[in-house]
Amino acid sequence: MFAREASARRVGHLCLNDRMDTLPGRLPGRVEAVLNAALVAEFSVIGPDGLPITHPMIPLYDDGRIWLHSSILFSRKVEHVRRNPRVSVAVTDLGATHGEPLRDRVTVQGDATVHDGDVHEEWQRIMPLWVAKEPIVRPFYAKRVALPLFWERILIEIVPRRVLVWEGGRTDRPPEVLEMAETAP
Amino acid sequence: MTAPTAEMLRRLPERFDHAVLVTVDADGYPLSAAADFEVDEGGSAVRLRPPAAIPVGPGAEANVIFSHIRPQPDMGYDERRYVNLWGPLAEEDGGWLVLRPRRSQTWDEKEVPFFQYSELGVPQAHRYLGALGARQGRRIRPRLSGGWLFLRATRLPFLSATAVPVFLGVAVAALHGSFHLGYALLTLVAASLVHLGLNVANDIFDTLSGADAANTTPTQFSGGSRVIHYGLLSTGQMVALSAAFYAAAVAIGLYLAVERGFWPLFWIGLAGVAISVAYTAPPLRLVYRGLGEIAVALGFGPIMVLGAYFVQAQRLSAEAWVASIPVAILIALVLYVNEVPDRPGDGAAGKRTLPVRLSPGAVVAGYAAAAAAAYAGVVAGVATGILPFPTLLAAATAPMALGVYRGLRASYEDPYALMPTMAKGVNLHLFTGLLLVAGYVAAIVADRVMATPPFFLR
Numbered sequence: 001m002f003a004r005e006a007s008a009r010r011v012g013h014l015c016l017n018d019r020m021d022t023l024p025g026r027l028p029g030r031v032e033a034v035l036n037a038a039l040v041a042e043f044s045v046i047g048p049d050g051l052p053i054t055h056p057m058i059p060l061y062d063d064g065r066i067w068l069h070s071s072i073l074f075s076r077k078v079e080h081v082r083r084n085p086r087v088s089v090a091v092t093d094l095g096a097t098h099g100e101p102l103r104d105r106v107t108v109q110g111d112a113t114v115h116d117g118d119v120h121e122e123w124q125r126i127m128p129l130w131v132a133k134e135p136i137v138r139p140f141y142a143k144r145v146a147l148p149l150f151w152e153r154i155l156i157e158i159v160p161r162r163v164l165v166w167e168g169g170r171t172d173r174p175p176e177v178l179e180m181a182e183t184a185p
Numbered sequence: 186m187t188a189p190t191a192e193m194l195r196r197l198p199e200r201f202d203h204a205v206l207v208t209v210d211a212d213g214y215p216l217s218a219a220a221d222f223e224v225d226e227g228g229s230a231v232r233l234r235p236p237a238a239i240p241v242g243p244g245a246e247a248n249v250i251f252s253h254i255r256p257q258p259d260m261g262y263d264e265r266r267y268v269n270l271w272g273p274l275a276e277e278d279g280g281w282l283v284l285r286p287r288r289s290q291t292w293d294e295k296e297v298p299f300f301q302y303s304e305l306g307v308p309q310a311h312r313y314l315g316a317l318g319a320r321q322g323r324r325i326r327p328r329l330s331g332g333w334l335f336l337r338a339t340r341l342p343f344l345s346a347t348a349v350p351v352f353l354g355v356a357v358a359a360l361h362g363s364f365h366l367g368y369a370l371l372t373l374v375a376a377s378l379v380h381l382g383l384n385v386a387n388d389i390f391d392t393l394s395g396a397d398a399a400n401t402t403p404t405q406f407s408g409g410s411r412v413i414h415y416g417l418l419s420t421g422q423m424v425a426l427s428a429a430f431y432a433a434a435v436a437i438g439l440y441l442a443v444e445r446g447f448w449p450l451f452w453i454g455l456a457g458v459a460i461s462v463a464y465t466a467p468p469l470r471l472v473y474r475g476l477g478e479i480a481v482a483l484g485f486g487p488i489m490v491l492g493a494y495f496v497q498a499q500r501l502s503a504e505a506w507v508a509s510i511p512v513a514i515l516i517a518l519v520l521y522v523n524e525v526p527d528r529p530g531d532g533a534a535g536k537r538t539l540p541v542r543l544s545p546g547a548v549v550a551g552y553a554a555a556a557a558a559a560y561a562g563v564v565a566g567v568a569t570g571i572l573p574f575p576t577l578l579a580a581a582t583a584p585m586a587l588g589v590y591r592g593l594r595a596s597y598e599d600p601y602a603l604m605p606t607m608a609k610g611v612n613l614h615l616f617t618g619l620l621l622v623a624g625y626v627a628a629i630v631a632d633r634v635m636a637t638p639p640f641f642l643r
Contacts, residue, residue: 039254039256040252040254040256042205042207042217042250042252044207044215044217044248045215046209046213046215050209051209051246051247051248051271052207052208052209052215052217052247052248053248053269054205054207054215054217054248054250054269056250056252056254056265056267071303071306071310072306072309072310072313072314072327073303073306073307073309073310074306074309075309075310075313076309078313079313079316084213086212086213086214086215087214087215088207088214088215088216088217090205090207090217090218090219092203092205092217092218092219093203093252093254095255096254096255096256097256098256105218105219107216107217107218109210109212109214109215109216110214116317117321119314119317119325120327120328134261136261140261144329144333145329145333145336145337146405147300147303148327148328148329148333148337148415148417149303149306149307149310149327149415150303152310152314152327152328154313161214162214164216164218164238166218166219166236166237169219171218171219171220171236171237172234172236172237173237174237174238175218175237175238177238
């Protein structure tokens with residue numbers, strides 16, 4: 001989506017595992033697969049008191065970025081992101097997919113950017129990704145007159161900084177850890 | 186944010202299959218991972234199997250979320266719920282972490298349906314747009330296309346409430362030998378404009394009184410348009426819109442009065458406009474005094490039917506008055522049922538409608554009695570020879586009325602489950618009114634094509 005380069009550096013206990021190989025600017029294929037299939041993720045932000053606050057959200061993934069979106073009705077989390085852009089996205093519910101259950105659990109830490117210059121239209125660029133995960137969104141949007149404020153939305157773009165993969169969903173074992181190093185274009 | 190209760194904690198294992206422990210790492214980023222959990226018998230602590238790689242220092246404060254969101258194929262989600270807890274974490278013998286939560290934040294759509302949850306977020310939406318507008322140096326309003334906004338602001342689909350009595354008045358006049366299509370259309374437009382002016386004025390006063398803000402369970406049929414409450418239009422814009430509707434209605438009404446008989450139509454039109462304004466506007470605020478149903482029955486019953494009749498026939502008619510009674514009762518019942526889900530918000534705002542004043546049992550019994558009276562009015566009208574026999578067709582909708590009664594009784598406490606019943610109530614008025622009109626059309630046709638129509642067509 002945006003021109004950039006990134007490189008990945010493994011620091012976890014299975015750093016020679018070739019399943020974590022990745023292309024520049026992209027997350028490893030198995031992480032992408034989890035993010036593309038997951039219908040729910042826990043999005044954690046840092047609140048004003050320094051404690052994390054977590055919200056279940058739909059994770060969307062495109063070209064190395066995680067995209068979340070929020071209605072202005074539920075926008076307090078966005079205010080937290082604006083105050084502190086350090087966030088994490090965790091996929092923990094292995095059954096929350098439209099297909100096969102997920103095999104691995106994934107947590108992505110990263111830096112978030114809020115896109116709310118135009119809350120009426122800007123979010124619609126992620127509509128195809130959203131509809132792919134939630135087909136009911138299309139007819140729901142067609143009847144947006146019923147809930148107009150729900151369709152005033154804010155985009156949250158997350159640039160991954162560190163990825164943790166719990167193989168087989170086993171969080172009692174150390175995760176594979178992948179550090180992402182961003183280079184400005 | 187609330188303090189967690191023991192009951193809330195004790196129910197966690199039956200409602201969620203895993204927890205997510207969230208802390209803040211040394212770099213200042215949230216770090217989260219799934220964890221198995223159990224709750225102590227007293228419901229005061231959550232024990233977590235510690236995930237690897239999650240830093241937990243002594244006395245660290247943590248966030249633990251339990252989330253259940255089950256996707257349905259192509260159908261969205263089912264049984265969405267989550268519980269957020271915050272409190273200190275301590276290590277325990279056996280390798281468990283113990284969270285003694287001090288604060289919680291929860292949502293369960295079984296208790297707070299999604300649409301209500303969204304309504305509760307309206308103040309936050311305004312706060313966000315206000316702050317965003319301040320950053321951008323301009324006022325930012327939510328946006329709907331012009332067509333949708335007009336539809337929503339005017340509650341256009343409810344115009345069937347106006348069409349039915351106008352058609353009925355025209356039909357009665359036609360049976361009496363008077364029919365002028367152009368005047369009939371003008372009557373329909375004028376009456377519709379009064380109705381739209383009323384709808385818009387009603388929203389203005391409901392917003393000003395706080396009834397809209399207090400109502401967190403609006404539906405497609407209840408709770409008003411909410412365009413001011415949502416910030417889609419300003420109060421000033423709505424005042425201008427309402428005034429424009431009334432002004433146009435008065436202009437057409439005056440034209441009809443001049444053309445068809447000034448003083449009778451002047452007084453009928455004045456009564457219609459006055460009742461519609463007094464419905465929510467001070468000082469009378471009829472709907473706030475439990476008189477809204479009567480006002481609506483008069484306005485959308487005898488006044489519109491007699492007005493439409495007079496424009497055609499240039500005289501008044503006892504038959505038109507009798508014919509208006511069933512539709513008057515049924516349109517009042519539309520309002521009556523639609524007020525049921527609004528009663529908490531209405532009550533809080535001092536809008537003492539009948540469902541606010543009466544017990545649920547009395548409201549349901551009142552519905553049954555009034556609906557029965559509507560059908561009795563048709564039967565009595567036919568039995569006394571005032572209404573033509575074919576208008577008995579209207580009784581065919583009695584099973585629908587029974588359905589509304591049953592739906593009201595079954596779903597009285599659930600605004601969203603009541604929606605099909607509210608829709609059925611609107612259709613009951615529409616179909617009963619159209620069947621009355623159809624009865625008149627049958628009588629008119631028989632009168633025109635038969636020298637001596639049989640009794641069942643007279």
